[in-house]
Amino acid sequence: MNKFFKSVLGLSLIASAAGLWITAPRTVPAETFTSLTGDATRGEQVFWTGGCASCHTAEDDAQDDRILLSGGKAFVTDFGTFYAPNITPDPAHGLGGWSAVDFANAMQAGVSPDGKHYYPAFPYTSYARLNPQDVVDLWAFMQTLPPSEVANRPHDVSFPFSIRRGLGVWKVLFSHPEPVVTGDLTAAQKRGQYLVEGPAHCGECHSPRNSMGGIDYTRWLGGAPNPSGKGTIPNITPAALDWSEADIAEYLSSGFTPEYDSAGGEMAEVIENTARLSDEDRAAIAAYLKAVPRISQ
Amino acid sequence: MSYITKIASVAISAIVISTPVFAQDAKVLEAAVKARQAQMTLYAFNLGLLGDMAKGKVEYDAQKAQAAASGLTALTKLDGSRMWLPGTDNESLENTRALPAIWAEGSDVGEKSKALKAAVAAMDEAAGQGLEPLKAAIGGLGGACGACHKAYRAPKS
Numbered sequence: 001m002n003k004f005f006k007s008v009l010g011l012s013l014i015a016s017a018a019g020l021w022i023t024a025p026r027t028v029p030a031e032t033f034t035s036l037t038g039d040a041t042r043g044e045q046v047f048w049t050g051g052c053a054s055c056h057t058a059e060d061d062a063q064d065d066r067i068l069l070s071g072g073k074a075f076v077t078d079f080g081t082f083y084a085p086n087i088t089p090d091p092a093h094g095l096g097g098w099s100a101v102d103f104a105n106a107m108q109a110g111v112s113p114d115g116k117h118y119y120p121a122f123p124y125t126s127y128a129r130l131n132p133q134d135v136v137d138l139w140a141f142m143q144t145l146p147p148s149e150v151a152n153r154p155h156d157v158s159f160p161f162s163i164r165r166g167l168g169v170w171k172v173l174f175s176h177p178e179p180v181v182t183g184d185l186t187a188a189q190k191r192g193q194y195l196v197e198g199p200a201h202c203g204e205c206h207s208p209r210n211s212m213g214g215i216d217y218t219r220w221l222g223g224a225p226n227p228s229g230k231g232t233i234p235n236i237t238p239a240a241l242d243w244s245e246a247d248i249a250e251y252l253s254s255g256f257t258p259e260y261d262s263a264g265g266e267m268a269e270v271i272e273n274t275a276r277l278s279d280e281d282r283a284a285i286a287a288y289l290k291a292v293p294r295i296s297q
Numbered sequence: 298m299s300y301i302t303k304i305a306s307v308a309i310s311a312i313v314i315s316t317p318v319f320a321q322d323a324k325v326l327e328a329a330v331k332a333r334q335a336q337m338t339l340y341a342f343n344l345g346l347l348g349d350m351a352k353g354k355v356e357y358d359a360q361k362a363q364a365a366a367s368g369l370t371a372l373t374k375l376d377g378s379r380m381w382l383p384g385t386d387n388e389s390l391e392n393t394r395a396l397p398a399i400w401a402e403g404s405d406v407g408e409k410s411k412a413l414k415a416a417v418a419a420m421d422e423a424a425g426q427g428l429e430p431l432k433a434a435i436g437g438l439g440g441a442c443g444a445c446h447k448a449y450r451a452p453k454s
Binding site: 244250263271 | 440
């Protein structure tokens with residue numbers, strides 16, 4: 001009996017140590033970023049590719065020309081309601097006191113400067129694929145934006161998702177920054193892969209998720225129910241998207257479909273971002289979308 | 298007839314008269330929706346040639362491009378007031394995705410219409426001047442169409 005008790009105690013100690021180890025926030029290697037210098041002009045391109053403004057701009061500010069990333073937009077999901085935070089350079093309410101390494105940890109490891117996990121409503125699972133130079137360039141650009149003193153609204157998340165530490169397990173299971181599509185790709189397709197799988201984070205909406213909110217990589221870009229509950233987000237693999245590469249590139253530029261209707265819903269906001277990319281990058285995205293595995297409907 | 302009965306008879310005849318007018322109204326509203334959808338189809342038809350030239354799907358032809366752009370300009374001159382009657386939103390009628398916000402207080406649909414006219418005027422200037430000017434003007438048109446659709450059109454159900 002004593003022996004049994006000891007082994008139970010031993011096993012539970014091992015289990016909790018393993019639990020603590022798995023759930024501990026992991027950070028990026030600081031030296032990767034401290035050795036780089038950011039370029040704000042290049043960073044602006046990363047900013048539009050990343051679609052940062054679509055979520056972090058306050059809703060009542062959307063008509064304004066300036067980029068004020070004061071946050072506040074609500075995202076209703078099965079796990080609770082998330083509110084986009086203030087990511088302006090304001091020292092008290094935004095990212096004013098952050099270093100480039102803090103920013104890289106947020107973007108690529110989903111970890112805050114005080115060592116807490118972020119919820120994956122923030123698509124760090126995709127941003128983890130950014131190359132380090134793009135991260136520091138983006139950071140340089142974000143510091144040129146106007147500050148806002150709007151305070152962050154806490155997320156409204158129910159138990160057990162309210163325990164942030166548990167996200168460590170989620171990350172081990174579902175955050176895989178390696179490339180999704182493998183095999184021989186042309187230079188343009190590779191560039192498209194980088195953009196789609198990384199900064200543009202297309203797969204976050206266009207791929208289905210499992211019951212725990214992890215992306216189902218076996219059905220990459222194969223379409224998904226809309227988390228808002230209304231309608232579906234389309235399958236954009238060649239099994240469903242029969243547009244030519246020129247059609248796709250034009251859609252990402254002007255929002256015109258091949259029938260010359262214009263983009264609707266959330267995609268209209270995405271087009272506001274992709275309209276600012278270079279012709280080459282839009283063509284690269286189109287080339288990649290033709291190369292992804294077909295996912296039947 | 299006393300004053301009271303006069304009022305009563307006027308009121309009754311108003312009700313009697315308004316019933317057929319109401320049925321007539323439904324037809325007017327439906328016709329308005331059909332007309333503006335036809336206008337949208339014609340926008341798409343003319344844009345289609347310009348867009349296909351921009352994409353390289355159709356060879357650039359200055360005369361044809363100019364004709365299509367002039368078509369867009371003509372479309373912006375149609376009187377919108379009869380096509381966008383109050384009561385033709387997607388809560389009142391079946392065959393439309395037009396949101397009630399178009400007619401609600403604070404609607405900036407007039408501003409958006411002006412922005413479309415400006416974008417069409419820019420295309421009318423550019424279309425006959427060459428493929429590069431045409432390409433440069435397409436984005437602005439897409440932005441003007443999209444801005445209104447994003448704010449005032451329900452997603453496809």
